[in-house]
Amino acid sequence: MSAASVLAIEIPYWGQSILRVVGGLAALLLIAGTVVYLYLFKAVSFMQSRLGPMEAGPYGSMQLLAEVGKWLQKEDLFPDNADKRIFKLAPIIVLVSTFLLYLTIPWGPDAFFLDPATFNTGIFFTLAVSSISVLGILMAGWSSANKYSLMGGLRAAGQLIAYELPMVLAVVGVVIQAGTLNLQGIVVAQNDGSIFGFEYLGNPFVLTQAIGFLIFVIAAQAELTQTPFDMPIAESELVAGYMTEYSGFRFLIFFIAEFASAGAFAGIASVLFLGGWGLPTAWGDWTSGNAMNVIGPVLLLTKILLLSFVIFWARFSFPRLREDQLQRFAWKILIPLALGNIAVTAILKVVF
Amino acid sequence: MSSLAELSERRAAAVERLGAELGEALVATHEAPGRGTWVRVRTDAWRTAGEVLRHRLGFEYFDFLSAIDWLPSPYGRGEDDPTQPAPERSTEIRPGYTGGETRFQVLARVFDVRNNVGLLLKVDVPDAEPAVASWVPVYAGANWHERETWEMFGIVFAGHPDLRKLYLPTGFEGFPLRKDYPLLARLVKPWPGIVDVEPMPEGMAGEE
Amino acid sequence: MTMISDRQQLSYIASQAADARVNVELETEGMTLNIGPQHPATHGTLRIVCRLDGEQVVWAEPIPGYMHRGYEKLTEVRTFPQVTTLVNRIDWLGSFCNEVPFILAAEQLMDIEAPPRAQHIRTLLFEMGRIANVILFLGDMGVQLGAVTPVFFAFRDREFVLNQIEAATGGRFHPNFDRIGGLKDDLPKGWIDESRAVMRRVRSFCDEMEDLLLGNEIFEARTRGIGVIPREIALQYGLSGANLRASGVDWDLRRDQKLPMAWDKCDWKVWTHPDGDSFARYWVRLQEVRESSKIVDQLLDTMPSGPIMAKVPRIIKVPEGEAWVATENPLGEMGYYVVSKGDLGPFRVKIRSASFSNISVASWVLRGTYVPDVITILASLYFILGDIDR
Numbered sequence: 001m002s003a004a005s006v007l008a009i010e011i012p013y014w015g016q017s018i019l020r021v022v023g024g025l026a027a028l029l030l031i032a033g034t035v036v037y038l039y040l041f042k043a044v045s046f047m048q049s050r051l052g053p054m055e056a057g058p059y060g061s062m063q064l065l066a067e068v069g070k071w072l073q074k075e076d077l078f079p080d081n082a083d084k085r086i087f088k089l090a091p092i093i094v095l096v097s098t099f100l101l102y103l104t105i106p107w108g109p110d111a112f113f114l115d116p117a118t119f120n121t122g123i124f125f126t127l128a129v130s131s132i133s134v135l136g137i138l139m140a141g142w143s144s145a146n147k148y149s150l151m152g153g154l155r156a157a158g159q160l161i162a163y164e165l166p167m168v169l170a171v172v173g174v175v176i177q178a179g180t181l182n183l184q185g186i187v188v189a190q191n192d193g194s195i196f197g198f199e200y201l202g203n204p205f206v207l208t209q210a211i212g213f214l215i216f217v218i219a220a221q222a223e224l225t226q227t228p229f230d231m232p233i234a235e236s237e238l239v240a241g242y243m244t245e246y247s248g249f250r251f252l253i254f255f256i257a258e259f260a261s262a263g264a265f266a267g268i269a270s271v272l273f274l275g276g277w278g279l280p281t282a283w284g285d286w287t288s289g290n291a292m293n294v295i296g297p298v299l300l301l302t303k304i305l306l307l308s309f310v311i312f313w314a315r316f317s318f319p320r321l322r323e324d325q326l327q328r329f330a331w332k333i334l335i336p337l338a339l340g341n342i343a344v345t346a347i348l349k350v351v352f
Numbered sequence: 353m354s355s356l357a358e359l360s361e362r363r364a365a366a367v368e369r370l371g372a373e374l375g376e377a378l379v380a381t382h383e384a385p386g387r388g389t390w391v392r393v394r395t396d397a398w399r400t401a402g403e404v405l406r407h408r409l410g411f412e413y414f415d416f417l418s419a420i421d422w423l424p425s426p427y428g429r430g431e432d433d434p435t436q437p438a439p440e441r442s443t444e445i446r447p448g449y450t451g452g453e454t455r456f457q458v459l460a461r462v463f464d465v466r467n468n469v470g471l472l473l474k475v476d477v478p479d480a481e482p483a484v485a486s487w488v489p490v491y492a493g494a495n496w497h498e499r500e501t502w503e504m505f506g507i508v509f510a511g512h513p514d515l516r517k518l519y520l521p522t523g524f525e526g527f528p529l530r531k532d533y534p535l536l537a538r539l540v541k542p543w544p545g546i547v548d549v550e551p552m553p554e555g556m557a558g559e560e
Numbered sequence: 561m562t563m564i565s566d567r568q569q570l571s572y573i574a575s576q577a578a579d580a581r582v583n584v585e586l587e588t589e590g591m592t593l594n595i596g597p598q599h600p601a602t603h604g605t606l607r608i609v610c611r612l613d614g615e616q617v618v619w620a621e622p623i624p625g626y627m628h629r630g631y632e633k634l635t636e637v638r639t640f641p642q643v644t645t646l647v648n649r650i651d652w653l654g655s656f657c658n659e660v661p662f663i664l665a666a667e668q669l670m671d672i673e674a675p676p677r678a679q680h681i682r683t684l685l686f687e688m689g690r691i692a693n694v695i696l697f698l699g700d701m702g703v704q705l706g707a708v709t710p711v712f713f714a715f716r717d718r719e720f721v722l723n724q725i726e727a728a729t730g731g732r733f734h735p736n737f738d739r740i741g742g743l744k745d746d747l748p749k750g751w752i753d754e755s756r757a758v759m760r761r762v763r764s765f766c767d768e769m770e771d772l773l774l775g776n777e778i779f780e781a782r783t784r785g786i787g788v789i790p791r792e793i794a795l796q797y798g799l800s801g802a803n804l805r806a807s808g809v810d811w812d813l814r815r816d817q818k819l820p821m822a823w824d825k826c827d828w829k830v831w832t833h834p835d836g837d838s839f840a841r842y843w844v845r846l847q848e849v850r851e852s853s854k855i856v857d858q859l860l861d862t863m864p865s866g867p868i869m870a871k872v873p874r875i876i877k878v879p880e881g882e883a884w885v886a887t888e889n890p891l892g893e894m895g896y897y898v899v900s901k902g903d904l905g906p907f908r909v910k911i912r913s914a915s916f917s918n919i920s921v922a923s924w925v926l927r928g929t930y931v932p933d934v935i936t937i938l939a940s941l942y943f944i945l946g947d948i949d950r
Contacts, residue, residue: 048712147593151615151931227706228778231932319778320706322932323615356818386818387668388884412795415886416912420899429905430637448882448899459897459910461884465795465809468816472884472897493797496920504632519625519949528633535633 020103020113028102031263031304032256033064038305039312040259047316071255074248081145082245090143091246091253093136098257100129101264106184108277108296116184123181126268127168130223133261134160137232140254141242152241155323156225156232162330163222163229169338170212170219173345174205174272187276202280206273211341213273215334220265221311222330224258228318229326266307267300274303356386362469363389366409370471373404380450392450392474398458399485399511401473405462406490411471414491415461417498419477419505422447423455425531430538454479456507460487460494477507486511504529595934597626603700604945608922610934617934620926622919627949635909640666640740640876643906647896648734650913651947654693654890656685656725659738662909664819665885665898666740669878673820677866678742683822684859685728685737686887687852688755691762692721693890694849697942698769701842704939705782710772717765720758727751740876742869752860759853759860766850774843783839787925787937790836797924798917801892802848803941805832806840813888821887826858838940845942877904891915891947915947 011019041063045052053060078084103113104126116122134157141153175181178189186205193203206213222229233241243254270276277296321329360383367389371378377397382390393401405411422445432438445455456477463470477484486509487494498509499518506527509515517524526533591612597605605626611618631650635643647662648655660682667673674682699714722732728747729735737744773779789799794807804811812830814823831847833840880902886895892914899908918941926934 044709048709049716050712147591227708230706316709318707319702319773319776319782320932321778322782322930324930325781359818384881384883390882412792414796414798415893415895416798416897416910416917418897418910420908420910424901425636429903446901448880461897461912465811491796492793492924493917493920496916517625519628521625528630531636535637538637 024099024103024113027107028099028260028263029256031102031267031301032260034305035259035263035308035312037061037064039309043309043312044316047313068252071248071252076249077245077247079145079245083143083145086139086143087245088250090136090140091250091257093139094133094257095253095260097129097132097136098260098264100132101126101261101268104129104183105264105267105271105300106187106277107300108293109184111277111293111297112184116182120182122183123171123175123186123268123272126183127164127171130265131160131164133257137242140246144242144245146245149242149244152232152244156242158323159225159229159231159326159330160223162327163219163334166215166330166334166338167219167223169335169342170209170215171272173209173212173338173341176342176345176349177205177208183271183276187271187278190275191278192281202275202278204273204275209273209341209345211337212345213269215338215341216269216273217307217310218334219330220269221314222326224262224265224311226262226311226315228314228321230315230320231323231326262308262311263304266304266311269307270300270303274307276300276303359468360385362467363471366411366464366467366469366471367391369409370401370404373408374401377401382449384449388470388472390449390472390474392452392476395476395478395484398475399487399490401475402462402487402490405471405473409464410466411462411464411469413463413465414487414493415463415470417458417460417487417494417501419456419458419501419507419529420448421456421505421529421531422452423531427534427538430535431543450474452476456482456505458484458501458507462491481508482506483508483510485509488512503527506530593931603943606919606943606945606948608926608934608938610926610931612931615930617926617929617931620923620934622922624916624919624945624948627945629946629950631911631950632909635906637905639905640878643909644738645734645736647911648736649946650911650950651693651889651891651894651915651944652733653696653944654689654691655733656689656729656735656737657693657887657889658894659736660686660821661885661887661889661894662896662898663738663740664821664887665883665896666876666878666900667820668883668885669881669898669900670740670872670876671879672741672870672872674742674870675867676822676864678868678870679820680822680825680859680863681728681743681747681868682738684755684856685725685735686821687856687859688721688725690890691849691852691856692718692725694845694852695721695762695765697845698766698773698842698849701939701942702773702779704935705779707773707776707779710769713765713768717761720761724751724755724758727754739869739872740878741872742867746868752863755860756857759856762853763850766846766853769846774846780839782932782936783842783940784835784837786838786933787929787940788835788837789921789925793921793924794836797921799892799921800914800917801888801890802841802844803892803918805830806844807836808832808834813886813893817886817888819885819887822859823855825862826855828855828858838936841940841942875904877902878906886912889914891942891944892918894947911950913947913950915943915945916950919943919948 041052041060053063056062056066078087106112106116137156138153141149141156174186178186180186190204191202195203195207225232233243243251246254277300278292364383367381370391374393374397377394377400378391379394380392424442426441428441447457452474454476457474458477460473461470475484484507486498488498489511496518498512499515501507502509502515503517503520504527593610593612594607595610596607607623607626608620609623610620631646634646638646643662644659647658650658695714695718699711702710725735726732728751729737789807791807791809794804794809810830810832815830828851831844831851833844878900880900882897882899884895884897886893894914895912897910898906901907922938925937929937
């Protein structure tokens with residue numbers, strides 16, 4: 001980890017791994033907490049013409065801590081017929097998947113958890129790891145021994161697998177344009193690049209890959225099972241879908257994983273399309289010196305919060321699509337669009 | 353917009369046509385001007401009356417179906433003082449409009465949407481074995497209404513596809529809306545409106 | 561070939577048996593699903609038993625009765641004014657509307673008519689009850705479909721209407737304001753101007769809902785063509801109110817019944833829709849709220865002066881007779897069949913409540929739909945448990 005070279009301390013490999021895990025968890029919890037407070041408590045309340053939590057801390061900022069405390073002190077319940085091992089394992093799998101996502105995001109030129117020089121699979125690994133959460137959701141749905149949970153789990157499986165494809169295809173367009181799978185390489189390509197010779201904007205792929213960006217964000221919304229794609233947790237039908245039987249600490253894990261995933265996908269979208277942690281190189285050579293290692297994470301955080309806002313804004317505004325309409329949307333509209341995007345990108349890449 | 357007189361005329365015309373179709377089975381009619389028209393049919397012609405009304409006379413809208421128990425309640429208005437013996441009450445059955453010879457009567461209302469005409473129908477239910485033909489083959493909506501009437505009054509609807517309890521739990525015994533079925537709340541706890549006066553304590557000067 | 565011990569064999573058999581038990585209980589082939597009685601979607605304790613094949617409903621049956629309070633039996637031990645209090649609680653969202661048909665039936669039997677000012681105010685409060693009730697429906701249908709925001713706007717704007725009802729009658733939810741022969745009190749000072757402002761707010765709310773929900777493609781995709789009820793079925797089952805008008809039947813009791821209320825003194829329109837699907841039912845109700853607010857405006861402008869109570873004896877004994885009065889309540893057609901024997905209280909009251917008939921069509925309309933559509937259809941039929949169960 002780069003801090004080792006900065007602080008000029010020799011940290012053995014196992015120490016570095018522990019630091020990475022702790023740092024990753026810290027990033028995850030920090031972002032999840034901010035997203036929950038800002039958007040789930042405050043933004044939605046303002047949109048619904050109410051104030052939201054105001055009692056716990058100034059303007060309700062400690063509400064999240066209060067909620068965490070509340071969930072932690074609840075009784076550890078199992079349904080009688082539940083398959084205990086799988087029941088306990090499911091939330092952990094979902095959280096691990098999200099955690100792995102955070103590990104792959106580069107936060108600065110030297111601020112990363114996985115060294116890009118040796119970690120060349122980049123976005124491929126990220127997409128692969130994000131589909132592990134499907135397993136966790138299916139396990140939760142089945143092992144709860146509850147018909148509602150089962151229905152939620154089955155719906156989730158179908159939906160999440162269906163929307164993996166548009167996401168992957170949208171990313172392929174970015175990879176073609178950047179020429180590398182390496183996430184750090186993609187960020188650098190955006191910031192070093194130029195649009196038709198105009199250097200001052202860099203080359204954020206959101207401009208040239210606008211369709212890809214749109215598809216990615218929609219697919220991310222579906223991957224997070226947020227409205228309009230929240231059939232698996234359809235609150236007015238299935239009570240809480242696959243999460244119905246969970247309470248206490250396990251529910252807290254699901255809860256944190258849900259909002260951390262939102263942050264993670266927003267992070268990946270920022271890295272792929274919005275230029276990641278960097279500013280265009282034409283504004284000054286930022287990569288020398290350590291300034292970017294501090295500004296970079298902050299910049300990336302801003303972009304993450306912006307994208308998460310869009311995700312949650314859509315969540316609180318739309319009704320939900322029915323399962324078959326949802327599948328039709330993925331297979332008949334998004335995937336052909338993404339394939340077309342790849343074709344056009346490939347042609348243009350060769351031409352220009 | 354039709355006036356009250358026009359509506360009365362149309363109702364009278366409908367009753368006439370019904371009488372023409374049913375002949376002897378139409379036992380009595382009653383017209384309350386400006387308020388409605390009541391018609392009583394013979395018990396065995398209940399289903400026929402429904403069919404005639406729906407298919408021949410165009411009364412497509414099924415409003416409701418219920419029953420009336422004409423026995424005056426032996427509990428009065430539930431205000432009996434439990435410390436006193438129950439007072440004597442008349443058990444004479446006095447039916448209302450269009451008369452009637454039995455304790456129970458089934459009451460139904462159907463409506464003609466095109467002509468804005470409604471008819472209230474009554475039919476006697478035999479005392480020995482309370483049963484009437486079911487209207488479900490004629491008006492599908494009568495299903496729930498007949499189930500409720502059966503569970504509340506005990507009137508069997510012959511030909512009903514699925515006569516079982518609607519509101520009450522399966523093991524419930526008795527028919528609650530019958531007049532001889534008491535309102536348990538008033539039996540369990542005497543009505544609070546009875547004047548509740550403490551007797552004067554013994555030995556008070558001047559009072560006895 | 562490994563030799564497994566007896567113990568291992570036994571544990572293997574036991575785990576197979578456990579699996580078999582779980583499979584039988586879960587019954588994923590042809591699953592029977594109970595929606596309710598405790599469920600976020602049903603407006604109260606309604607239980608719907610569905611037999612599913614995957615996500616499709618093979619048959620469904622609503623089971624009411626979890627809130628049966630025995631109203632018809634209770635009315636037999638009450639005096640006529642006491643029944644008003646009782647009857648408020650049938651449709652508790654627009655509850656002034658429940659009192660009116662009963663009072664009108666009693667007045668028919670007594671052969672008296674409330675003075676014009678009282679009739680006017682009755683109609684006013686009736687329409688306000690309708691607005692309060694249906695505004696909730698407009699927001700609530702969004703929640704059933706997943707749009708969580710419009711319902712907050714609905715509650716917020718409904719507060720203003722409830723404030724007006726409270727200012728006039730003293731009760732937000734259960735006004736208990738109607739009396740045989742007129743009303744309990746006159747309107748407070750300034751009420752008429754405030755109500756005009758509230759009606760403007762109601763109309764802007766309707767515009768907002770039209771934009772937010774009716775114009776939303778996802779809402780249309782979820783409600784168009786879902787739960788179509790053709791005209792003949794609607795008439796047979798006794799569907800009433802907006803459900804009937806959304807199936808194309810042009811029938812509104814306010815216009816077609818001759819009652820001593822002030823609807824015929826206003827100029828208003830009856831809205832129908834030919835489709836008969838869930839979208840139509842929502843659309844008709846939205847137009848009706850707007851129309852109601854216009855009716856209220858007209859009534860506010862033409863309020864006659866005069867007494868609000870006719871000459872009625874202090875102890876009311878209604879003469880012998882039978883009367884049937886039905887009005888166009890927010891949920892549909894609500895009627896009372898009152899049998900009186902010249903006593904202090906009624907001999908028998910049959911309460912014809914709209915939701916009872918509206919929900920009886922559920923087993924017909926829910927066959928072959930998907931589980932999410934079950935929720936949509938029930939939401940669009942709009943029932944209130946107190947109305948079904950009485």
